[in-house]
Amino acid sequence: MKKMRQFLSVAVLIVLVVFSPVKANAATFNIDFDPSCAAIELVNLDTDTVVYQKNADARREPASTTKIMTFIVASEHIKDLEGTKITITKELMDTLLGTGSSMSNIKIGDELTALQLMNCMLVPSGNDAALFLADYVGKGNVDAFVDMMNAKAKELGCTGTHFSNPHGLHDENHYTTAHDLYLITKYAMTLPHFTEITSQARTSYKPVGGPEAGMLRNLSTTNLLIDKNTGSQYYYQYARGIKTGHTDESGYCLVSSATAEGYSYLCVALGAPSVDASGNQIKTRGELVDTKKLYQWAFKNLELKNILNSEESIGEVKLKDAWNKDRLLLVAEKDYSAMLPMNVSASSVIVTKNIPDSVTAPVKKGQVIGTATLSYANQQLTTVNLVAAESIERSELLHSANTVKAIFTSPWFIAIAAIIVLLVVIYIILALIYNRKRKNLRRVKKYRKM
Numbered sequence: 450m451k452k453m454r455q456f457l458s459v460a461v462l463i464v465l466v467v468f469s470p471v472k473a474n475a476a477t478f479n480i481d482f483d484p485s486c487a488a489i490e491l492v493n494l495d496t497d498t499v500v501y502q503k504n505a506d507a508r509r510e511p512a513s514t515t516k517i518m519t520f521i522v523a524s525e526h527i528k529d530l531e532g533t534k535i536t537i538t539k540e541l542m543d544t545l546l547g548t549g550s551s552m553s554n555i556k557i558g559d560e561l562t563a564l565q566l567m568n569c570m571l572v573p574s575g576n577d578a579a580l581f582l583a584d585y586v587g588k589g590n591v592d593a594f595v596d597m598m599n600a601k602a603k604e605l606g607c608t609g610t611h612f613s614n615p616h617g618l619h620d621e622n623h624y625t626t627a628h629d630l631y632l633i634t635k636y637a638m639t640l641p642h643f644t645e646i647t648s649q650a651r652t653s654y655k656p657v658g659g660p661e662a663g664m665l666r667n668l669s670t671t672n673l674l675i676d677k678n679t680g681s682q683y684y685y686q687y688a689r690g691i692k693t694g695h696t697d698e699s700g701y702c703l704v705s706s707a708t709a710e711g712y713s714y715l716c717v718a719l720g721a722p723s724v725d726a727s728g729n730q731i732k733t734r735g736e737l738v739d740t741k742k743l744y745q746w747a748f749k750n751l752e753l754k755n756i757l758n759s760e761e762s763i764g765e766v767k768l769k770d771a772w773n774k775d776r777l778l779l780v781a782e783k784d785y786s787a788m789l790p791m792n793v794s795a796s797s798v799i800v801t802k803n804i805p806d807s808v809t810a811p812v813k814k815g816q817v818i819g820t821a822t823l824s825y826a827n828q829q830l831t832t833v834n835l836v837a838a839e840s841i842e843r844s845e846l847l848h849s850a851n852t853v854k855a856i857f858t859s860p861w862f863i864a865i866a867a868i869i870v871l872l873v874v875i876y877i878i879l880a881l882i883y884n885r886k887r888k889n890l891r892r893v894k895k896y897r898k899m
Contacts, residue, residue: 477502477828478790480746485735487700487720490627491743493751493788494635494706494713498830500751500788501743505627508609509719512694512702513551513574514630515617517637520567522597523582524640530564534657535585537561542577548618550576553668560658564642568654571646572668574693576616583615591615605632619698627717634691634704634715647690650676674705674737683737685744693736697723703736707744712788714747716740751788754795756823756830757781762838763800766818767807771841777808779818782834789825798825804835810843 478500488509491501499505527533537559545552553575555561561569563585569578580591587594591614598612607629613620625633637643646652653667670676671693673683687709694702701721707714721735757763759781768777779802787798804819812818816837823830 478751478826480743482742482746484718484739484743485721486718486739488627488717489719489739489743490631490717491747492631492635492715493747493753494715495753496786496788498788499628500714500747502627505717506609508624508626509702510619510623510696510699511617511625511630511719512696512699513576513617514625514692514694514702514704514717514719515612515615515623516570516574516579517630517692517704518598518601518612518633519579519582519615520571520643520646521633521637521640522594522601523563523567523586524642525601526586526597527563530567530642531562533563533585534560535563535566535581537577537581537659541580541584545576545580548576550616550618551671552577554666555581556659556661558659559656559661561654561656565654565657567642568646568649568652568668571692572649572652572670574671576618579616602629602633605629605636607632617694617696617699619696627719630704630717630719631715634717638706638715644690647692648675650678672703672705673734674703674740683734683741685741687744687748688741695723701734701736703740705740707748709744709748712748712751712753714744716743718743750790752791753786754789754793755784755786756795756798757785757800757821757833759784763821764802764804764835766804768812768841769807769809770843771810774841777812777818777841778838779804779835780838781821782815782817782836785823785831785833787823787825787830793825798823798830802835810841812837812841814838814840 480501484503486503488504488507489501490499490505492499524530537555537557539557542557551574553569553573555566555569555575555577563582566578566582569575570582583591583594586597594615595612598615599610602610602612607625609624609626610629610633611622611624613623617623650670650672651667653665655665656662672690673679673681674685674688675690677684677686685707687707689706689708691704691706699720700723702719704715704717706716718736718740721739722731725731762778762780764779765776766779768775789795789798801822801824802819803822808818814837817834818837819835820832821835822832
């Protein structure tokens with residue numbers, strides 16, 4: 450019965466884990482406003498903890514935020530970004546005619562370095578620059594470059610992403626999710642030049658070749674969150690980059706980061722409406738408003754709290770085959786901290802342990818014994834390994850005694866012993882019957898002789 454209860458408990462746990470809508474390392478707290486964006490994910494970069502989500506796994510068109518992945522693939526396939534020169538051709542430029550593309554005003558005949566094209570792509574969001582980078586890396590085949598984008602998305606763990614082009618123009622088969630775009634951006638931030646380029650509100654360059662070689666050209670960001678020179682209400686002094694996006698189908702999109710109060714966050718905001726229910730143009734940029742408010746909320750209300758200390762025991766388990774010791778102390782494999790509301794105590798985090806009924810010596814310090822799931826406000830924060838706090842040697846005497854005990858108390862031994870006893874009983878009964886029949890037979894023979 451006990452094993453059946455344990456089996457049912459494990460089965461229920463598996464069902465909860467498989468079908469729970471809450472992800473590990475996620476704790477969507479209540480915010481103080483109603484976002485207009487269709488999908489949002491706000492992540493604390495210091496702990497890699499999601500602190501707010503809205504439809505984060507819903508497929509959305511990313512528009513020009515696509516160019517974050519374009520940067521990744523181009524960066525990893527062009528070894529010398531500053532030394533590689535790319536010529537702007539009319540044939541390829543003409544493929545963007547009539548698409549309504551955002552352009553960086555690079556000109557036919559220009560010869561630009563790959564790094565200059567990356568600036569043109571990410572600062573003013575030039576579809577032209579994205580296309581020429583893709584064409585160069587794909588060796589004249591943009592579709593081959595797009596295949597590289599999709600392969601990289603899969604490598605980064607994206608499960609709801611498929612790219613059809615390098616710039617983000619509308620395509621029914623071009624989509625991602627807020628969470629996938631977070632994974633993509635987090636990786637891009639580890640690459641050279643990315644944060645440097647995307648944090649610029651203004652920059653300039655000089656073509657290295659062509660009719661206008663050496664002539665200064667200026668680039669201005671499309672990201673009002675980081676551009677203080679416009680006097681915009683959307684400017685946020687702690688924001689750093691990263692990429693805007695917009696098509697009629699995608700709505701307004703923004704991927705950004707912000708650092709303040711010793712903390713860093715990354716926010717993905719997708720699908721802010723550009724028209725209202727009546728079809729009238731919405732003047733307020735919802736993606737900028739939502740992002741700025743989320744940062745202000747996070748810096749004002751959340752702080753890092755120490756939840757688990759790897760030096761402190763958080764449980765114990767029954768220990769077998771150890772001399773003069775019957776319990777093994779367990780500790781967290783590593784320290785764990787979480788972003789929580791400032792007015793919440795770390796003791797509010799519930800620790801649910803999943804450990805065996807017992808363990809058998811020898812045990813090494815740091816050996817994984819079980820796990821502990823941490824949750825707050827009915828939301829799972831993370832799962833950590835529980836490990837042995839010390840090394841314990843095995844007592845050979847106790848081991849031998851327990852082995853013998855285990856043999857004599859095992860179901861198989863008991864079953865075999867029962868069978869043997871039954872056979873002995875049957876044998877005795879048959880022997881008694883046989884002896885009784887022999888005695889009766891002797892009496893009959895004796896009677897007949899008389």
